[in-house]
Amino acid sequence: MSEMSTRKGWNLISRRYQEKTRISLEDVHYGPISPGELELKLLEDVKGKDVLEIGCGGGQNAIVLSKWGAKSVGLDISEEQIRYARKLAAKESVKVPFFVRNMEDLSEFRNVSFDIVLSSFAIGYVENLKEAFEEVFRVLRRGGLFVFADVHPLADRGRVVRRGKRRIWGISNYFDRRRHTWTWKFEDGKVAKFIGRHRTIQDFFDLLVATGFVIEKILEPEPYSLNKMSEDERKRIPYVELRFIKNFDLWKRIPFTIIFKARKP
Secondary structure, eight states, X not given: XXXXXXXHXXXXXXXXXXXXXXXXXXXXOOSTTOOOHHHHOOSOOOTTOEEEEESOTTSHHHHHHHHTTOEEEEEEXXXXXXXXXXXXXXXXXXXXXXXXXXXXXXXXXOTTOEEEEEEESOGGGOSOHHHHHHHHHHHEXXXXXXXXXXXXXXXXXXXXXXXXXXXXXXXXXXXXXXEEEEEEEOTTSOEEEEEEEOOOHHXXXXXXXXXXXXXXXXXXXXXXXXXXXOHHHHHTOSEEEHHHHHXXXXXXXXXXXXXXXXXOO
């Protein structure tokens, strides 16, 4: 059910999402209004490396990595997102193979065939995270990196609460791991329904370690100081979506993104 809902949802909103969201083709992004790879330097030197992006969406990160000299591959569950990614890669004059596949099944790829596996804001859609992590571990070479970003668990389980004239972020139940349904609405009336699972920071940590990874970093990047940035500086933010700009008063106080950097021994 979760996989079908995710595929259907992204197929429905792909075109509008890509039109309304500015995603850099010069920097690897780690989610909305978060610093990118040029600042965080998590992937190390990618030149000549085999890199797999799981949940690649419109392919922007995989395209950037190809521009930087990596042999990148993209994978996503949505046919419409992959269709967009292929067109974008051709427009940017890079060759990136893109596959329609669930990240819990990487049987398209041989064991120990990648130096880096990357995922940006796609892990939250996965039904069976254990299978996904085991597949990533399988396809990585010894010493290979697994870097993924997702919605921070504090942001994932909260909602806006008004306290007088001030808006604050209220946490409902941090330990509620049941499936939850959420919708994505656009101005033209299109609504897509998604099903996701909440995981705590400890859930991610324990599962990575149990799979065999060594965790090197956990980052909770502070968003850019938008109110102090010029328009040119804002244009260099790797990922910008209007709804996050509108709610910046919240996200400058609450971590919206969490990033894990792990290595296969």
